Amino acid sequence: MRKRIKYLLILPLTAIVSCGYSTSYLVEGDKYVSANFKENYYKVWNDELTSAKKEAPINVSSESYIYDYGYYGNVTLNGFGSIDPNYFDKDPLLEEYGQEFKMVGVDDSFRYGYQSKLFDGQLVCGAQNGQDGQDGRPDYRYQKGRVQTAESGFSVRFSKESNELQYFALQFKASTDNTREYYTIGGNEYDRQPDDALYHDSSIELKITLFLKNNIEIIGYPFLVDVDFDNNTTNVGTHYTFIAFDLNKYKTDTFAFTRLVGVSIEYEVLSDALIDYNKNEKGVPDISYDDYALFLYEMFFPYTSWN
Amino acid sequence: MNKLKLLNRYSAAITFLAFEFFALIAFSYSGSFVLFGSLSLALCVLLILFNIGEIKAKGLSNVALFFIPLFIFTLLTAVGNYNLFYVMNNNYKYFTWGETVFIILGLLPMAFNGYLLSIDRNFKLKTFIVVIFSALAVYVLINFVYNLINFGAFYPVFYKNFYLYYNGIKSEVAVNEMAYVLEGFKFIEVKMSHYVLYPLLLLSSSVMLLFTSPKKEKGYFFTFLAFTILAIFALTFIPSLLSLTGLGVIAVLVLIIYLGKTYVKTRKAFKIILIALVTLFLLGYLFYVIVVSTGISNSFTGFLKRLFVENRFSKLINPNLEGIFSSSKFLGFAGWEVNYWPYFELSYPTGFFIFDTFMTSGVIGALAIFIFIFLGFNSFKKYFHSHKDEFRLQATLLLFLIVFVGYSAFFNEVDYALYYRVVRPLYLTAPFSIMIFMFSYVICKSRADEVKVVEEKKEEVTNA
Numbered sequence: 001m002r003k004r005i006k007y008l009l010i011l012p013l014t015a016i017v018s019c020g021y022s023t024s025y026l027v028e029g030d031k032y033v034s035a036n037f038k039e040n041y042y043k044v045w046n047d048e049l050t051s052a053k054k055e056a057p058i059n060v061s062s063e064s065y066i067y068d069y070g071y072y073g074n075v076t077l078n079g080f081g082s083i084d085p086n087y088f089d090k091d092p093l094l095e096e097y098g099q100e101f102k103m104v105g106v107d108d109s110f111r112y113g114y115q116s117k118l119f120d121g122q123l124v125c126g127a128q129n130g131q132d133g134q135d136g137r138p139d140y141r142y143q144k145g146r147v148q149t150a151e152s153g154f155s156v157r158f159s160k161e162s163n164e165l166q167y168f169a170l171q172f173k174a175s176t177d178n179t180r181e182y183y184t185i186g187g188n189e190y191d192r193q194p195d196d197a198l199y200h201d202s203s204i205e206l207k208i209t210l211f212l213k214n215n216i217e218i219i220g221y222p223f224l225v226d227v228d229f230d231n232n233t234t235n236v237g238t239h240y241t242f243i244a245f246d247l248n249k250y251k252t253d254t255f256a257f258t259r260l261v262g263v264s265i266e267y268e269v270l271s272d273a274l275i276d277y278n279k280n281e282k283g284v285p286d287i288s289y290d291d292y293a294l295f296l297y298e299m300f301f302p303y304t305s306w307n
Numbered sequence: 308m309n310k311l312k313l314l315n316r317y318s319a320a321i322t323f324l325a326f327e328f329f330a331l332i333a334f335s336y337s338g339s340f341v342l343f344g345s346l347s348l349a350l351c352v353l354l355i356l357f358n359i360g361e362i363k364a365k366g367l368s369n370v371a372l373f374f375i376p377l378f379i380f381t382l383l384t385a386v387g388n389y390n391l392f393y394v395m396n397n398n399y400k401y402f403t404w405g406e407t408v409f410i411i412l413g414l415l416p417m418a419f420n421g422y423l424l425s426i427d428r429n430f431k432l433k434t435f436i437v438v439i440f441s442a443l444a445v446y447v448l449i450n451f452v453y454n455l456i457n458f459g460a461f462y463p464v465f466y467k468n469f470y471l472y473y474n475g476i477k478s479e480v481a482v483n484e485m486a487y488v489l490e491g492f493k494f495i496e497v498k499m500s501h502y503v504l505y506p507l508l509l510l511s512s513s514v515m516l517l518f519t520s521p522k523k524e525k526g527y528f529f530t531f532l533a534f535t536i537l538a539i540f541a542l543t544f545i546p547s548l549l550s551l552t553g554l555g556v557i558a559v560l561v562l563i564i565y566l567g568k569t570y571v572k573t574r575k576a577f578k579i580i581l582i583a584l585v586t587l588f589l590l591g592y593l594f595y596v597i598v599v600s601t602g603i604s605n606s607f608t609g610f611l612k613r614l615f616v617e618n619r620f621s622k623l624i625n626p627n628l629e630g631i632f633s634s635s636k637f638l639g640f641a642g643w644e645v646n647y648w649p650y651f652e653l654s655y656p657t658g659f660f661i662f663d664t665f666m667t668s669g670v671i672g673a674l675a676i677f678i679f680i681f682l683g684f685n686s687f688k689k690y691f692h693s694h695k696d697e698f699r700l701q702a703t704l705l706l707f708l709i710v711f712v713g714y715s716a717f718f719n720e721v722d723y724a725l726y727y728r729v730v731r732p733l734y735l736t737a738p739f740s741i742m743i744f745m746f747s748y749v750i751c752k753s754r755a756d757e758v759k760v761v762e763e764k765k766e767e768v769t770n771a
Contacts, residue, residue: 020459026469026482033477104474117475145475 025113037177041150046157049211049262054220060245098123101300109159117147118299123171146295153266160306165257169244169300174200174229177291202272203228211262267294318357322429325350326438332737333442340735341405344413351416354423361426370422373682373750376675377418383672385410387639401730417740421747432696436703440512444534447505450488451541460544473726485725499547501723504714507553510538511706517565518699564702599628623657631665638669656721660733667732683746689753704745711738
């Protein structure tokens with residue numbers, strides 16, 4: 001009898017190994033690709049990061065390197081700082097930049113989950129034009145290369161830990177629910193046609209929190225970046241904002257940015273000319289800052305190694 | 308005398324090497340056709356060297372005939388339009404010259420190994436069966452546990468409409484239609500039908516249980532019991548329509564084998580039913596191939612149109628069959644263009660081995676492999692009568708082959724990986740090599756016996 005009991009142990013053993021480690025990466029059905037703009041916000045927060053202790057925010061706007069480019073806007077460089085330009089000598093729009101620094105190239109664990117859109121090396125929505133996608137399969141993504149975020153943001157918990165951090169970079173653009181309405185350029189008013197681009201003259205305060213692990217706990221280090229979008233277009237894939245900053249600046253003799261285990265991105269909309277115009281001048285009743293979104297395309301930690 | 312002893316020892320060592328080699332294949336080193344092709348060749352050379360006396364004594368002429376279809380198949384597959392297109396076209400380099408060479412130099416030696424080991428005194432089928440299924444069991448166990456770790460038990464039920472994003476792209480199929488398998492040294496996401504094949508093959512060892520006494524051969528019995536339980540777990544804890552149907556079909560097959568062995572009356576009934584079913588299937592199959600390939604089906608209307616053209620299987624299969632007798636497609640063809648705007652690529656084989664082979668090997672190549680498989684199954688008649696191996700071992704071989712051939716005929720995923728470009732027609736897979744070996748072994752074993760009987764009769768006549 002005793003011997004037979006031994007065989008019964010197989011069942012609990014099976015239950016134990018059934019930990020469903022990858023189920024957190026699963027996304028139900030057509031979530032985030034709905035025709036309804038408001039349903040596509042990615043708002044997933046990792047519990048461990050939400051409850052983590054947070055340090056006082058560090059303002060990086062004056063020392064950051066902000067690079068804005070596109071067909072319609074002029075290239076503007078704000079507060080170039082002392083960053084080594086060689087680290088960003090490639091045009092971020094170019095595919096090579098994404099391919100060189102993409103996080104999925106660091107480790108396979110970055111390849112999984114909805115957030116892998118931020119790590120796949122695709123910097124723009126219609127990237128890899130005329131080329132095959134990953135491993136020779138055709139790339140069907142087009143406009144789906146982005147993660148649509150609300151002000152409340154989201155967080156990503158990595159399964160890897162970084163060594164000493166070097167740089168942080170982010171590629172994104174501003175947007176609203178673009179089924180609406182009126183906009184102005186140079187004082188002329190336009191009624192938006194279905195395929196027209198919308199132009200955002202808006203400013204936000206971006207809060208990027210890096211979660212570092214020590215022997216006891218995880219601590220969040222928020223970085224505040226002021227971003228001004230100058231004629232940032234929503235549905236034409238050529239106008240993006242790229243920010244990058246040097247984390248070496250914030251290191252001290254006793255504190256280095258090591259063991260990064262997660263990142264969260266939040267923001268606050270300070271103003272948006274399009275929303276204000278529709279609401280105040282044209283009296284469109286249902287437009288508000290709730291319809292604002294940040295489209296994130298890619299997040300990098302260039303020159304950082306991971307364990 | 309000493310020399311002979313030494314030779315025998317070496318010979319035994321080579322046979323042991325053969326077992327290890329089969330374990331490696333059964334462990335499904337699926338990414339390395341070149342590896343087990345070259346091993347097969349090396350083993351064949353070694354076996355020839357150490358069995359040259361036996362080969363001379365038994366002669367090759369009796370079995371050589373059976374290698375001709377396989378030779379035609381391998382040759383036409385290697386030099387066929389399908390293989391050469393993908394070897395030489397820079398945009399679609401799915402196969403290498405190495406693979407091309409080893410289609411001939413790997414599969415043919417594999418068949419010859421079947422002959423050589425069938426006359427090898429050190430080779431024991433019992434050990435072979437244990438080795439093959441042990442390796443397969445390890446493979447199934449690893450895949451099974453890895454799937455549980457990632458998605459948990461019964462995940463196809465719980466996560467029916469859930470998708471796994473990879474590299475920012477939503478997966479082609481929902482999680483309930485995917486699974487992980489070990490490929491080389493890496494776990495990859497594959498279509499469910501690829502995962503299900505291995506537990507089903509493992510389950511074919513369950514026939515051993517019915518003919519093994521748990522008291523007399525305790526270790527042996529419990530080993531196969533463990534294999535069976537593992538296979539059932541791997542199929543039911545990750546359930547799919549395919550896995551549960553497969554489980555049911557194999558249970559019925561095992562029951563048929565058991566009843567056929569124990570009751571002589573039922574054996575005859577089964578024989579008649581089997582012949583009737585096989586004939587029906589073959590007639591239907593031939594009719595389908597001829598009607599579609601010659602384009603007659605295009606003029607069909609009504610019910611016939613729905614049966615031959617307007618259903619989802621025909622839409623898949625028919626482009627691979629249309630015009631196969633024309634000069635451009637007679638020796639196989641690379642595929643037809645599929646338009647994924649703004650890209651296009653070439654179609655893969657459809658997953659039905661019985662139809663795909665016309666594409667991958669050409670008409671003659673396809674006929675050749677079908678003849679080889681038919682001869683293989685047909686040899687089981689003589690093989691069962693020969694009593695050279697125990698019945699349970701013979702039955703296990705038979706069931707393994709039925710499961711593999713039956714499953715691959717309809718569910719052979721050629722591009723089974725979800726996130727990587729893998730194009731692996733059936734002839735480049737590990738179980739196909741094992742199939743070739745088993746058929747060849749069965750053919751040669753049954754023939755060798757016949758030769759012996761004829762010789763004995765001759766002797767009797769001369770003695771008289």
